[in-house]
Structures are given as structure tokens and as C-alpha cells.
Amino acid sequence: xxxxxxxxxxxxxxxxxxxxxxxxxxxxxxxxxxxxxxxxxxxxxxxxxxxxxxxxxxxxxxxxxxxxxxxxxxxxxxxxxxxxxxxxxxxxxxxxxxxxxxxxxxxxxxxxxxxxxxxxxxxxxxxxxxxxxxxxxxxxxxxxxxxxxxxxxxxxxxxxxxxxxxxxxxxxxxxxxxxxxxxxxxxxxxxxxxxxxxxxxxxxxxxxxxxxxxxxxxxxxxxxxxxxxxxxxxxxxxxxxxxxxxxxxxxxxxxxxxxxx
Amino acid sequence: xxxxxxxxxxxxxxxxxxxxxxxxxxxxxxxxxxxxxxxxxxxxxxxxxxxxxxxxxxxxxxxxxxxxxxxxxxxxxxxxxxxxxxxxxxxxxxxxxxxxxxxxxxxxxxxxxxxxxxxxxxxxxxxxxxxxxxxxxxxxxxxxxxxxxxxxxxxxxxxxxxxxxxxxxxxxxxxxxxxxxxxxxxxxxxxxxxxxxxxxxxxxxxxxxxxxxxxxxxxxxxxxxxxxxxxxxxxxxxxxxxxxxxxxxxxxxxxxxxxxxxxxxxxxxxxxxxxx
Numbered sequence: 001x002x003x004x005x006x007x008x009x010x011x012x013x014x015x016x017x018x019x020x021x022x023x024x025x026x027x028x029x030x031x032x033x034x035x036x037x038x039x040x041x042x043x044x045x046x047x048x049x050x051x052x053x054x055x056x057x058x059x060x061x062x063x064x065x066x067x068x069x070x071x072x073x074x075x076x077x078x079x080x081x082x083x084x085x086x087x088x089x090x091x092x093x094x095x096x097x098x099x100x101x102x103x104x105x106x107x108x109x110x111x112x113x114x115x116x117x118x119x120x121x122x123x124x125x126x127x128x129x130x131x132x133x134x135x136x137x138x139x140x141x142x143x144x145x146x147x148x149x150x151x152x153x154x155x156x157x158x159x160x161x162x163x164x165x166x167x168x169x170x171x172x173x174x175x176x177x178x179x180x181x182x183x184x185x186x187x188x189x190x191x192x193x194x195x196x197x198x199x200x201x202x203x204x205x206x207x208x209x210x211x212x213x214x215x216x217x218x219x220x221x222x223x224x225x226x227x228x229x230x231x232x233x234x235x236x237x238x239x240x241x242x243x244x245x246x247x248x249x250x251x252x253x254x255x256x257x258x259x260x261x
Numbered sequence: 262x263x264x265x266x267x268x269x270x271x272x273x274x275x276x277x278x279x280x281x282x283x284x285x286x287x288x289x290x291x292x293x294x295x296x297x298x299x300x301x302x303x304x305x306x307x308x309x310x311x312x313x314x315x316x317x318x319x320x321x322x323x324x325x326x327x328x329x330x331x332x333x334x335x336x337x338x339x340x341x342x343x344x345x346x347x348x349x350x351x352x353x354x355x356x357x358x359x360x361x362x363x364x365x366x367x368x369x370x371x372x373x374x375x376x377x378x379x380x381x382x383x384x385x386x387x388x389x390x391x392x393x394x395x396x397x398x399x400x401x402x403x404x405x406x407x408x409x410x411x412x413x414x415x416x417x418x419x420x421x422x423x424x425x426x427x428x429x430x431x432x433x434x435x436x437x438x439x440x441x442x443x444x445x446x447x448x449x450x451x452x453x454x455x456x457x458x459x460x461x462x463x464x465x466x467x468x469x470x471x472x473x474x475x476x477x478x479x480x481x482x483x484x485x486x487x488x489x490x491x492x493x494x495x496x497x498x499x500x501x502x503x504x505x506x507x508x509x510x511x512x513x514x515x516x517x518x519x520x521x522x523x524x525x526x527x528x529x530x531x532x533x534x535x536x537x
Contacts, residue, residue, distance in 0.1 A: 056434060083437040090431075159436065
């Protein structure tokens with residue numbers, strides 16, 4: 001049985017009297033421990049889907065089943081409790097944290113809210129989480145704005161795994177990072193997936209990133225699914241127009257710059 | 262450069278800070294320098310200032326020591342000004358945060374209530390409230406806060422509307438934080454700076470409103486207030502103008518001091534935020 005099953009998901013926005021369909025009858029599923037990539041150009045609805053799956057916004061139609069139960073039927077305290085199993089890592093790690101917070105504070109919140117560790121035990125848990133994502137425990141008292149972008153994204157991952165989730169939504173989670181840091185973060189994510197059997201829903205427009213971590217891919221265009229399948233198969237021989245366009249637009253190392261004429 | 266040094270390099274801010282420090286010193290030392298009841302008779306009535314050095318600012322119509330009254334009046338002005346401003350800021354920030362964060366019906370209801378309070382002139386509101394409930398220090402504080410909380414509420418709401426769309430608020434929801442905890446722990450502290458920037462104007466206005474209420478005889482009758490002193494002096498304005506002029510000058514300098522010092526603090530913190 002799949003971990004996350006999304007069926008016929010639809011979300012419309014009203015802009016100046018006109019209704020725009022951001023997500024149009026989208027269905028997909030994520031199996032335990034696998035990575036599904038949602039790819040597509042800007043405005044294709046991939047980030048909207050991420051926010052719908054996390055119940056940050058509500059869909060107009062469709063079903064979301066998570067861990068075998070109707071995720072859209074939850075509300076209030078039961079929804080907040082279930083959120084422990086479904087986490088998210090944002091694109092901009094600076095915007096994703098309260099500007100006044102310290103690293104320890106950011107990691108303390110999920111442990112406190114979901115009653116994972118007692119007050120006395122939490123500092124040790126926080127140190128363990130920091131070490132798990134390749135940071136040192138002495139980072140805990142530092143302010144979020146004092147540490148580097150790569151360290152911040154590691155803290156974001158530490159926060160996401162603090163509640164032992166079965167699925168993490170990665171919303172362009174490596175797009176804002178330096179190329180060398182990007183590789184390290186991807187390796188960390190792969191290692192976590194391998195060790196803890198976490199599934200990822202990877203939102204990205206970067207086919208290189210998708211190819212290196214995703215098992216399956218769903219290509220979106222204007223809110224609809226254009227193509228889906230095994231990552232290798234789709235990227236090596238896209239069938240849809242948008243797939244071909246995305247592949248043609250991706251920069252490649254074997255293509256050299258033209259001589260200026 | 263440290264914020265303190267930047268503050269000290271602004272002459273207006275320093276002047277404001279000195280005036281404010283003098284006022285606080287007056288308020289704190291009132292019962293040390295002038296123990297006993299400031300409303301007790303201390304000498305012959307209507308003694309002009311600088312005649313008798315045991316009563317440097319002279320006496321009023323009933324022979325009460327004007328300097329002692331001035332010191333004890335500083336206490337009332339400061340207490341009422343700070344308490345009313347604090348109450349207005351707290352109520353305004355909480356109402357604005359709830360309205361902006363909850364949105365929908367809650368926002369509509371809270372903002373219509375704010376509109377209703379804003380349409381009534383705040384002084385009229387204070388006047389009506391005190392005349393109905395009766396004059397005492399606490400009531401005067403509530404009456405002034407009643408007319409001034411709307412400004413902070415609107416500013417807090419506007420700030421919260423922009424903050425609630427930020428990623429870190431979404432992040433707090435994702436980790437399962439309670440909406441009220443998000444509103445008051447994640448959003449409110451970040452919405453506060455522009456609200457606090459208003460505080461000097463609010464304190465100054467509150468001190469003036471308190472003086473005006475006392476002038477109209479609606480202040481706490483058991484306390485010396487500058488407004489009350491001016492009203493007292495009004496009856497003998499032709500023969501003893503100093504009785505109105507002395508507390509009047511004190512009032513002007515206090516409001517000016519609060520305003521200048523407040524502006525100085527806002528200015529230095531704004532520069533610091535701009536640099537970082």
C-alpha cells in the first residue's frame with residue numbers, strides 16, 4: 001500500500017473575477033522509502049501541490065490519503081498531532097525560520113510540541129539531531145542568521161526529522177544552495193532515506209538533482225500531469241512536449257559555449 | 262558604533278533624555294524631598310516665587326507649597342502616562358495580531374470595533390468614561406487607553422498581514438504548533454518594532470490627556486496633578502499668573518522630553534536595522 005495517495009486533486013484561485021486552475025485533477029502516489037519528484041516550469045502548480053499535501057492550503061476537490069487514512073478529514077488537534085509524520089523543508093532556509101530564533105529553539109519546538117522528549121532530555125536530543133545532520137552540538141546556542149546557508153539547511157533537515165516522519169516534502173530544498181553545498185545536502189538526504197526509510201516528495205525544476213535522487217518523476221504543465229514514470233526513462237526519452245522542452249533547457253557539461261563572433 | 266553612542270550624538274535625543282531623566286528623578290524623589298501631604302498648607306497664601314527660599318516657587322491660593330505640588334504632580338503624570346500607554350500598546354498589539362492572523366469573520370468583527378472606537382474623538386471618550394465611572398487614578402488610565410489603543414491595533418494588524426504569509430509561519434504550522442502559539446510567539450514579536458515606535462507619541466498624548474481631564478476637574482481628587490494645578494491657578498490668573506505658568510512649563514517640557522527621547526530611540530534602532 002502506498003504511503004501517500006493523492007487522487008483528483010484540484011485547486012482554483014480567484015484573481016480579479018477570473019478563476020485560475022492552479023492544480024487540475026492531479027493524481028499520484030508515493031511509496032514508503034521512495035523519492036517521487038514533481039517537476040515542471042514555474043507556474044506549473046508543483047509548489048501548490050506541496051502546500052496542498054501539507055494542508056497549508058485546502059483543495060477544492062480531490063482526496064489525500066496519508067498512511068492509510070483520509071488526511072483531509074483531520075482537523076484541529078488530531079491534524080496537528082499527525083503533522084509529526086509529514087514534514088517539510090523549504091527553499092530558502094533563512095525565510096523558513098523565525099528571524100529571532102536560535103538553532104536550539106528551532107529544534108526544541110517539535111520535540112516539545114509532540115512530547116518526544118522531556119524538558120531535561122531535550123538538550124541531549126538537540127545535540128544528537130545536530131550530529132545526525134553533520135553539524136556539531138556547539139552550534140545550538142547560535143542565532144539562525146549567524147550560521148551559513150548550508151548549515152541552516154542542515155538545521156531545517158534536523159527539524160524535519162526530529163518527529164520521525166515517514167514523508168518529507170522537499171520544496172526546492174537545494175535550489176538556493178551553492179553547488180558544492182548542494183551535493184553534500186543531497187548526500188545527507190540520501191543517507192537519511194537509506195537509514196530511516198523516509199520517503200521524499202521532491203519539488204524541483206532541476207533535472208540534474210531529480211536524476212540523481214528521485215526514483216520516479218511526475219512532470220507537470222499548467223496544473224496538469226503531462227507525463228510520469230521511472231526517472232531515468234522519462235529524462236532520457238521524454239514523450240511530452242514539456243518534458244522535451246525541460247530537457248532541452250537543462251545545461252549540460254558536454255555542451256561548450258559558442259565562440260563569440 | 263554602538264547604539265548608545267549613536268543616540269548620544271543626536272542633540273535632540275540627548276536633550277529629550279535629560280528632560281526625561283529630570284522628570285523621573287522628580288517623580289522618584291518626591292516623597293524624599295517633600296515628605297508629608299503636598300496638599301497641606303505650608304505658608305501664607307499666594308506667595309510669589311523666589312521670595313522665601315524655604316518655599317522657592319511660592320504658594321498657591323490656599324498656601325500650599327508649589328514646588329512640592331510640582332514634584333508630586335510629576336509622579337501622577339508619569340504614572341498615568343506610562344500606564345495608559347502600556348495598556349493601549351498591549352491591547353492594541355493583541356487585538357491587531359488576532360485580527361490579522363485569524364482573518365475572516367474574526368478580523369471583520371475586531372476591525373469594526375476598532376473603527377467604532379476610532380470614530381469617537383478619544384478625548385470625548387475619556388471624558389464620558391470618567392464622568393460616568395468616577396475619577397480615580399485607575400479609571401483615568403483606562404479612560405485614556407480606551408481612546409488610544411486603536412492606532413497600535415491597526416499598525417500591528419498591517420504588520421501581521423505581511424508576516425503571516427512568510428515561510429516561517431508555514432514552517433510553524435508544519436511542525437504542528439497551535440495557531441495561538443504561532444500568533445503570539447512567532448508572529449507578534451516580529452510585528453512589534455513599528456508598534457513600539459509609536460509609544461513615545463502615545464505616552465506624550467496620554468500625559469496631555471490626563472492634564473486636560475484634571476484641568477476639567479475629572480482627575481483623581483486625592484492626588485496633585487499638573488492639570489489640576491493649572492485649573493486652580495486659573496481663578497487668580499491676573500494676580501498670580503505663576504500658579505498656572507509653572508505647571509504649564511513643566512507639562513510642556515515633559516511632553517517634549519518624552520517625544521524627543523522616543524524619537525531618538527526609534528532613530529538609532531532604525532539605523533541599526535538598516536545597517537545589518
